Amino acid sequence: MAMLSPKFDDLTIGHDFLFKKVMRNxxxxKHLLEEVLQAPIAEISYPEIEKTIDVFYDSRGVRLDVIVADxxxxxxxxxxxxxNTTNPKTGQHVLPKRTRxxxxxxxxxxxxxxxxxxLLPATYIIFICAFDFFGEGNYIYTFKKRCLETPELEFxxxxxxxxxxxxxxHGNISPDIKSFFEYVNQHAVTSDFTKEIDKEIFHIKSDQKARLEYMSLETYV
Structure with a gap:
């Protein structure tokens, strides 16, 4: 039996639709990216939002949540x-190959x-997970390609x-990222950053166009 979609007023930052809307601010x-990377970003632009990429007519398309460029x-x-989704046929978790x-x-x-x-740009694929995929307790898991024979050699x-x-x-994260995690988990407003996010969500839920857009999307899912 298919699960019913949540009502618009019940959406949280954990729902794709609302997350994408919030990240349009x-x-x-920009602040979220800066806090994750612990590096300043002068400005960001939105080449695409929720972009669907189809390479060939018979290949699987990908609908990406948010793409920004600095x-x-x-x-x-x-x-x-x-x-932490698994393939019911294989029992394998899909996240690693999804990022690939x-x-x-x-x-x-x-x-x-x-x-x-x-000319390929540098890229960051960032998944905000409400679960610990590796079970190591880290706040952040960062992956780059390294040489097995010479681990300090980065590809x-x-x-x-x-x-x-x-x-x-545990791990080295900023207070704003920690408060963001608390907001995702418990909807707890504990910082100026999460207060701004909560205010943005209030405005989105007060927007009749956003409400109609969500209802229209859910109709055709």
């Missing part, structure tokens, strides 16, 4: 993941026919995958 999105042309894909596919689709979409490979393809674990217990 450049100040919130002043250095680095691309960031932000995704909200509240469930998203990365591949970003690269294919970024490079035009005839362009050199060195310079400029791709990074970051899993944020909102249920983590």
């Amino acid at each position: 450049p100040r919130i999105c 002043e250095k042309h680095t691309h960031y894909n932000l995704e909200m993941q509240v469930k 596919y998203y990365q591949a689709m970003l690269d294919v979409d970024a490079l035009q026919k005839g362009q050199n490979f060195d 310079p393809d400029e791709t990074t995958i970051i899993l944020l674990n909102t249920t983590g217990t």
